[in-house]
Amino acid sequence: MPDIDFSKDEKAALVRKIQLYFNEELGQQIGQFDAEFLIDFVSRELGAYYYNRGLQDAQATLAAKLDDVQDAIYQLELPTEFRK
Template sequence: MKPVKMPQDQREAVLDHIQEYFELERGESIGRLAADNMLEFFMGELGPAVYNQALSDCRTLAVQRMQGLEEDIYALEWKIKRR
């Protein structure tokens, strides 16, 4: 899987949140490089699992919509056969 590219403004916001988290929750101050390294680590560790779950959710939704479409088509066929 190729690495996820985040728009720079989104990446900066995430880095801000990581630094804020460490300050508020742990009482520690971490620099931008440490926050960036942490983001890269978690993106590498969690990214594939989150991506695969998103694909699974999309697949489920697509199957549900296709079943609904198939039911609509059968209903149209039934109407034509009854005429």
């Protein structure tokens, strides 16, 4: 799995979300450095699980769409002595 790199704006948004979560749910303040450290940890240690689930979801979606295409092609077939 490639490293997950967020843009400066994306990382800032993630930091704000973590800080808000810590404040509202845990009643604790967390600084920017600590929030960025937590993001890096989660990305490094847990990111592969989310990445793989995303790939599985994409694969399932693609398989369903391919089934739809196969059905549409089958419906276009004209009857012959091989298919009635």
